[in-house]
Amino acid sequence: MLFKGSKSFPVPIAHGTFNRYLYSLRLQPQDLTSKRVADCGCGNGVFVIDCLKNNITTFAYGIDDDLMASKAREAYRNHFVRGTFQDTLPWGQLDYIFFVSSLFYQEFNKRNFVKMIDKLSKQLKPTGEIRIYPLEYITKNTGDRTLYPLVIRSLKSRRYNFKLIPIETNFLKNGLRATELLIIRPKG
Numbered sequence: 001m002l003f004k005g006s007k008s009f010p011v012p013i014a015h016g017t018f019n020r021y022l023y024s025l026r027l028q029p030q031d032l033t034s035k036r037v038a039d040c041g042c043g044n045g046v047f048v049i050d051c052l053k054n055n056i057t058t059f060a061y062g063i064d065d066d067l068m069a070s071k072a073r074e075a076y077r078n079h080f081v082r083g084t085f086q087d088t089l090p091w092g093q094l095d096y097i098f099f100v101s102s103l104f105y106q107e108f109n110k111r112n113f114v115k116m117i118d119k120l121s122k123q124l125k126p127t128g129e130i131r132i133y134p135l136e137y138i139t140k141n142t143g144d145r146t147l148y149p150l151v152i153r154s155l156k157s158r159r160y161n162f163k164l165i166p167i168e169t170n171f172l173k174n175g176l177r178a179t180e181l182l183i184i185r186p187k188g
């Protein structure tokens, strides 16, 4: 079943990790062909493994500070690093750095968020980009805390171009939650 109104992204979210990533990151498999990709907060590593298994790219890597031993990952263990993505990534010249459900507001203030983006952007190709999903914006202050204001304030004054792409909208009791994909590109 196709997503209503979406011809270019007919990927039901329930169809596994790989499709969930593509849907959330607004990418098609061909966008990743032979690209250098790092998945920050890769969890069980399924997205990275699927990129490799399906010969989409040979350069897919994952980092997670809670990387558990996994049979599925055994054959690809050189593609994974246990560590925090606030540290310098061990891979350079990246086309894409992804965060999918792995950035949490509790970990960040303006200073360390900007520091992390500055560091990550040094690991990108000049044409590379960072994609972060989700960024949530809540219209009424319902007590929810999100990364949204911090991220927008931090990036506006910096040397980054950034774009927000709406992915989902949910109606709350007294407001609205917009879930967006954030794409960050260092200015040339």
Ligand SMILES: C[S@@+](CC[C@H](N)C(=O)[O-])C[C@H]1O[C@@H](n2cnc3c(N)ncnc32)[C@H](O)[C@@H]1O
Pocket: 017, 040, 041, 042, 043, 044, 063, 064, 065, 066, 067, 083, 084, 085, 086, 099, 100, 101, 102, 103, 107
């Ligand atoms: C909700 S899971 C999402 C996993 C995967 N991205 C997915 O969507 O299936 C969040 C992951 O981010 C990792 N994580 C959170 N903060 C991190 C950090 N600062 N450095 C590295 N990994 C982190 C957690 O260990 C966890 O595996």
